[in-house]
Structures are given as structure tokens and as C-alpha cells.
Amino acid sequence: MNVQERARIRCHWLPEPDRASGPLYKALVDQLARDIASGVLGPGERLPPQRLLADALQVTVGTITRAYREAERRGLVEARIGSGTRVRERQSRAPDFHHLSHASGDSIDLSLSTPIANPLRSQQLATLMTRLATQTETLDAALAYQPEQGNRAQRETLSAWLGARGLPMPADELLLTEGGQHADYLTLQTLVRPGEAVASDALTYPGMIAAARQLGLKHLPVPMDTEGMRPDALERLCQQQRIRLLYLMPEHNNPTGARMSQARREAIVAIARRHDLLLLEDGVQYVLPEQRGQPFYRLAPERSLYIFSVSKILAGGLRFGALRAPANLIPQLSAGLRAQCWATNSLPGAVACEWLASGMADTIIDWHWQEVRARQQLLHDCLAGYDVQSHPCGFHAWLHLPEPWRAVDFVARAAERGVTLIGPEPFCVGSQPAPQAVRICITPPPDRALLQTALERLTDLLAEAPPVKAMPI
Ligand SMILES: Cc1ncc(COP(=O)(O)O)c(C=O)c1O
Structure with missing residues (x-):
């Protein structure tokens, strides 16, 4: 058995790149992407050592190194010192966002971007x-x-x-x-x-x-x-x-x-x-x-x-x-x-x-925009003096919390006061740090009076000091 045959037996992933279509290292990466997409290679699975794959495919180690680097640049794999190159783990954690209300009991829901009920x-x-x-x-x-x-x-x-x-x-x-x-x-x-x-x-x-x-x-x-x-x-x-x-x-x-x-x-x-x-x-x-x-x-x-x-x-x-x-x-x-x-x-x-x-839709749309505008006005009146940004047609506003409030505490305290809000985490791409801000949706309450009650609870809360945290040593 020659070197290539031995290597082919030991390689658990044996791509067959299209050698006619452009640089070989790119064809290898394309094959890798297809195999990950189709499940041939699972998350976390280790790619063959570079020398072994080079022998199996009868190419230079440099070609494999280049392919693995390119695959890493495209986010397909991760190279870790001591444990080789592995298929990137899918971030399977379901993002924490909702399209259905999860406001409990008689909490006023300001968390969802839905049209106003009519x-x-x-x-x-x-x-x-x-x-x-x-x-x-x-x-x-x-x-x-x-x-x-x-x-x-x-x-x-x-x-x-x-x-x-x-x-x-x-x-x-x-x-x-x-x-x-x-x-x-x-x-x-x-x-x-x-x-x-x-x-x-x-x-x-x-x-x-x-x-x-x-x-x-x-x-x-x-x-x-x-x-x-x-x-x-x-x-x-x-x-x-x-x-x-x-x-x-x-x-x-x-x-x-x-x-x-x-x-x-x-x-x-x-x-x-x-x-x-x-x-x-x-x-x-x-x-x-x-x-x-x-x-x-x-x-x-x-x-x-x-x-x-x-x-x-x-x-x-x-x-x-x-x-x-x-x-x-x-x-x-x-x-x-x-x-x-x-x-x-x-x-x-x-x-x-x-x-x-x-x-018929226009009647609803016209009514809706008037109501959204009035609610936006109400929100800006209630939160005057705070750092709040919104669009006049927007179903929501973005409130930057005053120091030293942190979003996680504010959302929790608002829930205790009967207002359901959504914090910044679900909107952050990748591992971006989340700003200390909350999204306030003005459309879920069935009427303006209820929205006003919720906003007043929030302004009361903003005026208070946030909870003191236990101090780690
Ligand atoms: C920006 C944006 N895109 C898409 C959607 C989803 O729209 P649909 O309910 O039509 O699927 C939403 C829903 O909130 C949204 O805010």
C-alpha cells in the first residue's frame, strides 16, 4: 500500500474538489461548505490533519494550509492550538425574542411591535x-x-x-x-x-x-x-x-x-x-x-x-x-x-x-397612523428630559437609561411594577456589547390611557435609584 492509499484510509473526510474550476484551495473550501451544509461534517467535527489530507489528495501541504485558513476566514471552521481545525459549532441557542406576548397576569405589555387593535x-x-x-x-x-x-x-x-x-x-x-x-x-x-x-x-x-x-x-x-x-x-x-x-x-x-x-x-x-x-x-x-x-x-x-x-x-x-x-x-x-x-x-x-x-385597508391605515402619532407624542411628553429616540411612524422608541441604571435591572424592576419591556440583548449582533437601553413598544396597549399608566410607572422607576448589587470580593 503506498502513502496515498494509506492516507486515504485514515482520512475520515475525503473531499473530491473540482480541480478544473479555479484555484484548488478554493475548490476545497467550497466542498467543505457544501459538506457542512449537507451534514456530512457535523459541528465540532475535526478536519483531517493537514499532512494526511495533503497525502490523500496528492497536493502540497501549503494548499491544504491555505484552504483551512480560507475556511476559517469564511467562518466555517475554527483552528485551536492543540486540538486541530474543527467545524465551527452552530450557535444553536435560540435568540431570546418573541413574536407572542409573554406579559404575565395584568402586566401591561410594551414589548411587542404589533399593530394597535381596532x-x-x-x-x-x-x-x-x-x-x-x-x-x-x-x-x-x-x-x-x-x-x-x-x-x-x-x-x-x-x-x-x-x-x-x-x-x-x-x-x-x-x-x-x-x-x-x-x-x-x-x-x-x-x-x-x-x-x-x-x-x-x-x-x-x-x-x-x-x-x-x-x-x-x-x-x-x-x-x-x-x-x-x-x-x-x-x-x-x-x-x-x-x-x-x-x-x-x-x-x-x-x-x-x-x-x-x-x-x-x-x-x-x-x-x-x-x-x-x-x-x-x-x-x-x-x-x-x-x-x-x-x-x-x-x-x-x-x-x-x-x-x-x-x-x-x-x-x-x-x-x-x-x-x-x-x-x-x-x-x-x-x-x-x-x-x-x-x-x-x-x-x-x-x-x-x-x-x-x-x-377598506386605507381607513384602518389612516386611523392607525393618527393613533401611532398621538402615542408617540404621549411617549415623548412622559419621557421628556430622557434620552429617547423614535420615528414619528414608529411602533417603538429606544430609551437610553440614565446612569447608573442597567438594562437588565430596569427590565426586571419594570416587570415588578406591571410593565413588560424588552432589553437590548435580542437586538445585538454576534457578541456585540449591549448598550444600557430598552425598547418601548407603544402599540400593544388597547388604548392610550393604559399606555399612559405604563409610561408613568416607567418614569417613576427612572426617577428612583437602581437596586444595589451584592459586592463580589
Ligand atoms: C423589521 C422587521 N422585519 C420583519 C418582521 C417580520 O414581519 P412579518 O410578521 O410580516 O413576518 C418584523 C416584525 O416585527 C420586523 O419588525
Whole structure:
């Protein structure tokens, strides 16, 4: 038995890299990424020693060293002195965030970003369903298997509705999804390979953090200022790492409420073009046209995706949304959607589109924005003098706690006073240190009086001294 045969027997991972496609070390890393994604190599599993793999593949040790280094740079493996190179452990800890209220008893919930309850919604839904029940053609169409992009008539309705509200996007560029989170996940799953890197504001929507983590992507935080992500920091990061996709919430970042100026958007587009990044703009936190800046998909249509959902304007339970993508990415995204579920359920789409097209939705949306504005005013009146940031259309505000309050203590004390809040941890990307701040959602209380009671409890608490901690020696 020669050296190669002996090495091949001892190697528990024997890649067969495509030697014809570019540098061999890169082909090895691509094979490694595929094997990790398909489960051939599990988290924590050790890669063969470099000399052994080199003998098995009849290549130089230098090629293997280069491949392992590149795999480490892409976040696929970790090299530890004394224990070799191992597949990176998946961070499987479920992020601590909720889409359902976990406020207990009669605690006032200020933790969730949900639309304000309005009895008009269920009344309108009843009217819509009665109307739909007589539309045999629409129902028949909804009962058929749909194209991957979703029901054509629904895409056209949505395209017309969005176009009339300053978001023109042809039906051909839309894929219907089960809400915004699905669009986020579909994009990452389809356009970013395991081990590749995505970046976002250092504080971002927890659903994005969860999706990236679930898919084994490297998620890099970009430092922020009052306008959200800083272009100088993004440029530096792009020079150090290959980033495939940048996730953006330019209208109002969830949780901080930061809004990007036009100049900031243009600076980010320039970086995206220079480093060939895809841009994923999350427009789920819908903003009225007069409050909105230029969306990224209008600034850089060739590389931008845009997410819309009815969750924040009508109802999260409908699970209806859409993803706008450049024409060249539609086949890939359609294939991804087909692999998941053929196409999304078209009955919720029939309801949502009838709601939007009939004009009934506008009554709710108008009422909703007036109520959100009034609640934002109430919040700023109550918290006057504190460092609080929010958008006039925002469902939430971001309160930087005064010294010496720490977020964890504030959230715990607020709970004792009957107010459920959410601290900064679920919004932090990677191991970013969490700021001493809390997110206050103004929409869950059914009326303004209850919101005021909750805010008064918080201002009372802010005026008090935080608990004294036991002193470790
Ligand atoms: C920024 C952002 N994106 C996406 C979502 C998820 O939207 P959906 O409920 O439509 O899945 C949310 C929900 O809170 C959100 O705040």
C-alpha cells in the first residue's frame, strides 16, 4: 500500500474538489461548505490533519494550509492550538425574542411591535370574506396550484397598490411570501451560502439574527451612529471580509428608530457597488410615503431586494408579504421557494389583496397612523428630559437609561411594577456589547390611557435609584 492509499484510509473526510474550476484551495473550501451544509461534517467535527489530507489528495501541504485558513476566514471552521481545525459549532441557542406576548397576569405589555387593535379590522374582514365568497373566479384561481412567484393577479394588485404609494415595482419583480420574516429567510437561504458573511446594523431586527444563525451564516455587525450604520465602518469591514449581503432598515431601525439621510443611503450604495454587495431592505415597518426616504431598490435596482408585509398595517396573522428582487435573481429565489413549499398559500393573499384594493385597508391605515402619532407624542411628553429616540411612524422608541441604571435591572424592576419591556440583548449582533437601553413598544396597549399608566410607572422607576448589587470580593 503506498502513502496515498494509506492516507486515504485514515482520512475520515475525503473531499473530491473540482480541480478544473479555479484555484484548488478554493475548490476545497467550497466542498467543505457544501459538506457542512449537507451534514456530512457535523459541528465540532475535526478536519483531517493537514499532512494526511495533503497525502490523500496528492497536493502540497501549503494548499491544504491555505484552504483551512480560507475556511476559517469564511467562518466555517475554527483552528485551536492543540486540538486541530474543527467545524465551527452552530450557535444553536435560540435568540431570546418573541413574536407572542409573554406579559404575565395584568402586566401591561410594551414589548411587542404589533399593530394597535381596532374592532374595525374584524368587521372589515367579515365583509371581505362575504364578498369573496361570491367571487367564484377568484376562489377557483386561489384553489389552483400557483406559480412559484405567487398568484399573478395578486402580484398585480399589490404592485398597483404599492406603486400608488410611492413604491413602484412591477408584478414580475415580486415574489409573494408568508410575511416579512419568510422573505428575510428566503433571501438568506437562497442567495447566501453557508459560511458566507452577511452584515447589518450592530443593533438589528432579531428575526434577521435568528435567520442568519439558523442558516449557519456569519453575521457581522456594522457600528452605528444616529443615522444607523456608519459608511466608514462598513467600508473598513468590506476591506477585511468578503460580505455577500447587507441587511438594511433605512426608515427606522428596529430597535433604535435611527433613520438614514439621503446622503447616507448614497454612501452605502457606493460601497455596495465597490464591493459587490447585495442589499436587502426591510420595509416591513411600513412608513407613510411623505415620511419615507428613497428606498435602496430605487437607488441601486440591480442589487437590491425589498421586503413588504401587511403585518404592521393590517394583521400579522394573515402571513402575507412580498419580496421585490432584480429580474436576474427571480429564478434563483423562485427555485428556493419551490423547494420550500411550491408556492405560498394563496387564500390569505386573496383576502389581503381584496382588503388593499377595495380601499377598506386605507381607513384602518389612516386611523392607525393618527393613533401611532398621538402615542408617540404621549411617549415623548412622559419621557421628556430622557434620552429617547423614535420615528414619528414608529411602533417603538429606544430609551437610553440614565446612569447608573442597567438594562437588565430596569427590565426586571419594570416587570415588578406591571410593565413588560424588552432589553437590548435580542437586538445585538454576534457578541456585540449591549448598550444600557430598552425598547418601548407603544402599540400593544388597547388604548392610550393604559399606555399612559405604563409610561408613568416607567418614569417613576427612572426617577428612583437602581437596586444595589451584592459586592463580589
Ligand atoms: C423589521 C422587521 N422585519 C420583519 C418582521 C417580520 O414581519 P412579518 O410578521 O410580516 O413576518 C418584523 C416584525 O416585527 C420586523 O419588525
